[in-house]
Amino acid sequence: MRVMVIAAFATLALAGPAAAIPPPPNGGAAATDCAAPVYAIDRLICEDPELSHLNAALAARLARPAAADAGLKPGHAEWYRSSRMCAAQPDAKACILKAYLKRLQRLGPITAALENPGGARD
Known part of the structure; x- marks a missing residue:
């Protein structure tokens, strides 16, 4: 029995923290709710x-x-879950910062083009 327990802990240790702890759900939210941050990564962001x-x-x-x-928004839910894996990185701030910058860069041209299809500026 003791050997099985040790083997289970060794498996988790080798898999790393990201495999052992699932990313937090966001319940369809667009961003972290800083009024009630729950997870460490949420507190870091807020x-x-x-x-x-x-x-x-x-x-x-x-x-x-x-x-x-x-x-x-459906693709955003996947981004949200994957970006929360930054909590398992040695430099969580650098990881989540990079994730936010890439996501904003990705969304920028798409939403701008949809809101202003003719390309005219205000």
Whole structure:
């Protein structure tokens, strides 16, 4: 019995923390809810001014009607889950910062084009 317990712990240790702990669900939210952060990665995002700003920018981008029309929200749920795996990285802040910047860069041209199809500027 003792050998099985040791083997189970060894398997988890070799698989790494990302395999042992599933990413938190977001319940369909566009961004981390800083009014009630639950997970360590959420607290990191909410307590860091730069990450908090990016989190708010992402929520605003996804709240635009064009984001919903383009069907961006289903893909966003997958991004949210995968980005939360940054909690298992040695430098969680750098990882989540990179994830936010890449996501915003990806969404920027899509939502801008949908909201302004003719390319005219205000």
